[in-house]
Amino acid sequence: MIRNVAILGATGSIGTSALEVIEKYPDRFSIWGLTSHTRTENCCAMIKKFRPKTVAVSSEMIGDVGGFLTDGFGSVALLEGDQGINTIAAADEVDIVIAGIAGAAGFASTVSAIRAGKKVLIANKEPLVMLGGLLRKLVAESGAQIVPIDSEHNAIFQCLPKAAQVDCMSGGIDKGQGLLRHGVRRIILTASGGPFLNTPLDGMSDITPDQAAAHPRWTMGRKISIDSATMMNKGLEIVEACVLFGVSPQNIEVVIHPESIVHSLVEYLDGSIVAQLANPDMRVPIAAALADPERIESGVERLDLVRAGQLNFQNPDDRKFPCLAIARQAAEAGGAAPIVLNTANEVAVNAFCAGRLRFTDIPDFIQCALDKFCDRTADDLISITRLDQLVRETLQNRLDAGATSLQQMVAGY
């Protein structure tokens, strides 16, 4: 049976990797819909190659893509903006949705796909971090299934027994008890350590956006690469793991593993640790999630253990990467804290890229936002969206008001 796939964020790094896997299996998967926010040329090339039924693009792209479609692709329906993306995510014809839109922009469409009961392959952390337990509830209500394709969480998923996988996918995992019920003692998330693993502490403040975006192991979008450099990416992944697997932050350990071969591990009560290893390439978790519970080729070079040689592990340096502890505290606090964490981080990374914050200001900026907003109530879609807007606007206004130092930024809080 051919399964219809919708790729949200098709021209981004996740979307491109997914299409490379899907391309190998025309007898298993068909691209029913795709969406693109930028990169008109890539989008048109994808339409030509995969012949989707429906495409949604941003208003900036709609003129050019529309012109392309009238030149011989008249059967493709063209939709515009967020509404178009949501329509594709929830379309009756779609079986599998790959949610690959980065940042809070991917939030609404992921929810649309879950509400429509799809099998949703979640690459972006934001819906999990922002919605928390509400997302699990939505999954349980709609009969949707969620499968993580964030490499670490997909690794954990692969290391779990089948019954636990089913629990996690269907939103039926209980917080606290969660995986403990399946004999799991703790989850070990691996982190590459990013480009500044060996940078001395006093060299961290001069880091430029281009240096921060140059990840040593993974090729990813700019935002997530910078999150890896601050280790906020791993911090957000702690929250993500709590939501997906129903465990407490205390049961999650972060270990630096510079080779990025072991993508995460699960420790069981009997002392066994089960790990997933592969060359670092997103096509591995994407292929595993797409074919689940079967296995297909991903196109990724096979891992040569002898050539890989040594696998190293070390503890993260909390002084160099304070974002990790900030995120862990937000995960433990729960409630509004993970939402504020995620939104403040997005604003901080944008400000850093625009040259308005230093690299080492990012954690302080986020901590200030947490102190200011974390006691708010945000437990349904409307209040979560409102809190996101409030945090975003307050922080952005402060930046736009010409604050040039962190002191000015937080003055008056």
Ligand code: MG
């Ligand atoms: Mg990851």
